[in-house]
Amino acid sequence: MSGDPTSQETGENTGYAEIAAYYRQKIQDGTLTPGDAMPSLRQVCEHFGVAQTTANRAYRTLKAEGLTLPKSGVGTVVAEPTSNNVTTQVHEQGTDENFAALRDELKAMREEQQKANAQIIKLLSGLVDKDPSTD
Incomplete structure (x- = not known):
């Protein structure tokens, strides 16, 4: 399988990221x-020594x-390479500055x-506390 990790690339603390x-x-x-074709989830689990949920989460991220x-x-x-995915488009257009601006805008909106x-x-x-009999 092309793209197999070597034994040095795998480790006990490998996570989905x-x-x-x-x-x-x-x-x-x-x-x-x-x-x-990407490796099957089973193959990813075997090569990285992770649970299927971890491999699945990595694939969902991709x-x-x-x-x-x-x-x-x-x-x-x-x-x-072309994608309608917003994250991919922002990444292709220019990197960390765009992400930082979007993050700041989102923070302000929140x-x-x-x-x-x-x-x-x-x-x-105020409406709930108001006693209707006083009107």
């Missing part, structure tokens, strides 16, 4: 090319990044949402 990074690198350096896709009768294959939620709770609690 390391497995995903390993195959991501193989895709990026051209060792695995579009249309190539799929979410737009690097792989399921193919009927084959399993998981390397995707074509803070605004928390403030709005607090205001709603305050308004609703």
